[in-house]
Structures are given as C-alpha cells and as structure tokens.
Amino acid sequence: MSIHVEHVTKRFGTFTVLNDVNLQVGAGELVALLGPSGCGKTTLLRILAGLERPDQGRIFLHGAEVTDQRITERRVGFVFQHYALFRHMTVAENVAFGLTVQPRAQRPSTARIQEKVRELLTLVQLQAMADRYPSQLSGGQRQRVALARALAVEPKLLLLDEPFGALDAKVRKELRRWLRRLHDELHITSILVTHDQEEALEAAHRVVVMHQGNIEQVGTPDEVYENPATPFVYQFLGDVNVFHGRIAHDRYEDKEADERAHADADGSDHREVTFVRPHDLELSLNRTTPTQLEATVKFIITAGARVQVELASKESSEIIAVELTKERYRELKLQQGDVVFVHPRQLQVFKVPGPG
C-alpha cells in the first residue's frame, strides 16, 4: 500500500508540530522517520494511523484519501513503544484480539483463529509463551507479541512507534535485524519511527530525517549519510567536527583569518561552515603539506572498536575529535601532548545564514 502525505500541518495549541509536510512512500517499502524528540515524527505516524487528525493537509493510502477515515477502517497495524499489550489477556488472546473483534460476518472460525495465532507465534518464535501473561515476559518478548498482534489482522500498513526504544542495546540490535528480515519476508509497507540513527540506517530502505516539524532530507541510508543535505542531517547522523571557517584555494582558513561576511544573491548574509567526520581526518606526525592544521593531543580513548583522540587546535581554541583505526594508532604511537598535523580526507561546506 503506497502512502501519500500532502501538505500536512498539525498544531498543539500554539506549537507547530508538523509544518507543511509532504512525503511519498512506495508500496512494500520500509521507511524510517528519524529525528530528535519533538521533531514531529510520532505525530506524523499517529496521523497516518488515524489516532490524530491533521489541521491541514491530506493523507492518501493506496490512492484513496483517508484523511477523515476512522481508525477502525484503515487496516493499519500499530506497534507502540511500550507494547500496549492487554494485560489481563494471555499472549494467545492478545494476538487473537484483532480477529475476535471482527463482525460476525467476517470473523473467521475459532479453529481458524487459533491456527492463525499459532502461525504468528511461530513467526515471532514465541510458540511456548502462548498461555503466559504479558507481565511474565521480557521486554523483547512483549514487543514480538505486539508485532504478532498487529500482523494478525493482515494490515496493509505497519506503523512502528520507536518499537525498540524501551529495550536494552543488545536486544535492540537483534530485534532490528529480525524486523528487517521479517519485512523482507512479508513485504508490508512499514514506517518505523526512531531517534536512533543507527537503527534507521541499518533497518530501513529509505530514511526521512525530520527536525522541528520539517523534513530535512529523504534518501537511502547511504545518501543521507554520505551526502547530507543540511547541517542538521550531517550532525544528527553521526559525530561531526565543525570548523567555522572555509577551505579557500585548497587552504584552510579559520575564523580569525577570514571574518569577511559574504553576501548572497538576495543580499542576505551567510557564512560558511565546514563539517568533517572524525574518521575522515588523517593524522601525521610531521607536516607534509601546508594545508594541514596543527594540533596537540589532549585525550586518547582506546577502549572499543576504534580509538578516539581529542585534539586541541593550535590556531583556535577548537577541539577536534578524530577517530582512528587501531592499526593507525599503533603506527603513530600517539601520546598525550604530542603535536600532530590534521588533514581532512573528505569534508562538506554548508552555507549558514548569518554574518561571519
């Protein structure tokens, strides 16, 4: 089922949560809505489910307008962050719920319902838990039950609201991969809301980065990570070093050296900001080119898959974060206080409004 969001705006009181949002999702896609708290991603998801109504705009599911359609008619599966399992029903009863509330004419037979529940519990690998109560399950198990319950009514659209947010890191990683595999098997159009960029980049076909009610960028995980469209996307999707200066004529000039403001074609001021990822910075012990930045090693963290080095730039008071592979770190034999020379392998310059 394809989704078409057209000019959707939503306000709570004076606060604009969604600001003229437009989005297209193709049938069978797994799309992640990624952004910090308060960016509007959950509200957008709930509007798609019918749990909220937009103040302006229209929603189309599979070509048909559903803006005013009741929740019960939308055939949407919703998975909540805190599972929302029916606490007084067993796991099997929870999963069967969507089928048992159908009007008599459409409702499958009891035997068929039981069969379906068995199938779904097998799909989520919880057959043994059918007669347990939600309070007797772990968080990860509960979320799988919630997913099975949502799938029971064969929804055309699956909406997941930070489904792994309440789980610990390891379980989150496992379930994330499991969800992607499940999606590859079932091909239900799915939208996943998350604030965890790793989750979005790993699980989704396409990522929609949101900020303060606006969509900043839509693209594949590679696209948004390698070619971020705005400073926000760049900063949100990973660590970043911000240099308030610009690379001019293959030479890095920092803020003090280049304080001239630039005028845009429309006369408004802007300045240029350079973004570099920590792992795109190269370190050497001797100056090899005039474009390198001189810095002193302040802090080294070796625990973990890579080595994090914190440098203090010589020219400005900026702190530079560098990520090195263990091999490179051993090659350099870095120690606190060493003087090193920094050169970016890859960088991105953004025009930011405002004087220099």
Next chain:
Amino acid sequence: MNTVTVATDRDAEWKDSLTTERSFVRRLLIAGAFLYLTIFLFVPLVAIFAEAFKHGLSGYVDSFLNEDALGAIRLTLLVAAVAVPLNALFGVAAAWAIAKFDFVGKQILITLIDMPLAVSPVISGLIYVLLFGAQGWLGPWLAEHDIKILFALPGIVLATIFVTVPFVARELIPLMQSQGREEEEAAVTLGASGWQMFTRVTLPNIKWSLLYGVILCNARAMGEFGAVSVVSGHIRGLTNTMPLHVEILYNEYNAASAFGVASLLTLLAIVTLSAKALIERKTVSAKSQR
C-alpha cells in the same frame, strides 16, 4: 579458593537496629493504637449489640420485624438500588473522560465531583429543599403538576445520589490515569468498536477498583443520615430510611429497638469491610503479576 563471608544473626540484628525502632517503642505504639481503636471503635460496636440484645433474642428480632422497621429497611434497599448503579455509571463515565481525554472544564469537573465530600450532609439536603420545596425555585411548578419530590421517595433518592457521587469516580480516576490510554488505542487500531474496546479492554482493567468503589458507595448510600433527614419528612413507615428510623426509636426512649436496627447497619459495615479486604487482596495479587 574463594572465602565467603556469611552474615551472622548478630549482623542482621545490628542492621535491623539501625532502621527499626526499639522493640519497647514498637510495643508501646501498637498498644496505643489498639487502645485508641478500643475506645472509639470496639466499645461502641460491642455496646450496640449489648443494648440490642437487652431484651433477649425475641426482643432483638421484634425490633425489626414490625411494619415501620420493615418499611425502613425496604426504603433503604430501594434507595441504594437506584443510587448506586447510577453513580457507578456516572463514576465510570467521568473517570473515563478525565483519564483519557483533555477538555475544557476538566478541572472544574474534578472539583465538582469532590464537592459532596466537602459539603456538610445537612447542606446537601438543604439544596433540594431550596430547589423543590414549597418556597423553592421549582416548588410552585411541582405543586401545579402534583409532583412530589420532597418528603417522598424521589427527594430521598436525589439527596442520596448527591452525597455518594464521589465514591466510584474518585476510586477510578487515579487508576485509569495511571493506566493511560495506549491499550485502548491499540484495541481501536486492531479494529475494535467503541463498545468492544470498553468491555474487553477497559472494564477488565478497572474491575476491582470499580467493585470497591461500588461497595463504598453502597455503604454510604445505606447509612446516610444528614441529607436524607432534611428531605425526608420523617413519615413513619413511608419516608424513613433505616438511619432515620433508628433516630426516631431512640428519641422515643426505645433504646433497645433503636440498637436492634442499628445492629443491622453495623452488620452491613462489617460485610463492607470484609469485601474490601478481599478485594484488596485480589488487587495485590494482580499487581504482583505485573
């Protein structure tokens, strides 16, 4: 080889002494509490039954096996049978609205629900006299249409409803607020109709608190004196509830009969408390499964 230190009894005792009061203090406090309860609860309770049986078993039974007393018992039961279900319905509806929605006037509603608890029962009754009495706002209209509210069953029922409004609502509101509305939202996204959602998701989650609220509501409905006294007219056999009947008997120096009827109300209290204790145990065991 590992050595393991085992906590000795002395260690446990020492730890205990840091956080619990000395046993002498403990015993003193418990004795004090019991003394208080004895003076203000046990002695009066025992006195009720002692006085009631002053003329022996037959005297006891006579006190409520007469026309007037039976009328009072019937009226009490009837009033409760009307007031309690209505307040239960209202309580569920109000708690539902307050817990799951935001709307203008929510705080006012909550305050209004609490009001009968703050107002003196006599004033509660007086409200209805001012409304429906002969000199009241609606008095002339009612007289014209020959409708009797005051000094008749309707008035008594209204006054009882007023004083028992808070019980179910106040029991349910915090519970439903803490339960949130996610389960209901889940039910609706799965295709449940409003009624299905209410009966299959909401009600089972609140059933013990609802029952508790109903029991409290019932106890108060049957035992209400002040408000009912003002609106009742004290017509023997017709507009006297049990509490009112007890008053009449006592004022006639018929203490034994008064206590006899009062003992029935005491039995009601004991049944209410037992039910409450049972329900509390159920709620605790339900919570421990969470």
